Amino acid sequence: MKKIKNHLLAGILIWLPIALTIWILSFIINFATSVIPHQLNSEYLFNIHIPGSEIIFAVVLLLVTGMIATNILGQKLFDLGNKLILHIPIVKSIYKGVKQVSDTLLSDSGNAFRQALLVRFPNHNTWTIAFITGKPFNGVFSDDIVNNFINVYIPTTPNPTSGYFIMVKKEDCLDLDLSVDEALRYVISMGTINPKTPTN
Secondary structure, three states, X not given: OHHHHXXXXXXXXXXXXXXXXXXXXXXHHHHHHHOOOXXXXXXXXXXXXXXXXXXXXXXXXXXXXXXXXXXXXXXXXHHHHHHHHOOOOOHHHHHHHHHHHHHHHHOOOOOXXXXXXXXXXXXXXXXXXXXXXXXXXXXXXXXXXXXXXXXXXXXXXXXXXXXXXXXXXXXXXXXXXXOHHHHHHHHHOOOOOOOOOOOO
């Protein structure tokens, strides 16, 4: 039974990152293909279903969108579209928040996670890995104490894309001798691997 348990655990550790990667890619592809007009479907164009054509169309859609967005005319069109969306009640709040997060996380110049550290969570007797995301703005705390707090994001395991946002005192945190990538790898592995181990 112990050998079976070890084999099952080894299998899970092999398949988990693969499954998560496939799931994320599938979500992106399914969303991209859902907005493609049916006139571009292989069944409509060639009267036959071509396996994998959805992926090709999705990649082409993303490439064309990126090409348009990177030229001057395209930027003006997208800016106009953003302004129109930001005038729609409720929708503007959701869209603006999602866009700010995606721009921060995906941009090459983004600084979403600045540093990995340890914070006490979910109670004062336990520690967990968190990432500094910035400082609270003055409207959250009074001016005399705002500089004593930092914004941190606490990821969940094994999916770090969900988690908790909290504001903690600087003095209640401990510096962590890990890079952001190493700390994320440690979280995703549920603490089962040495984050200092080279991945290559």
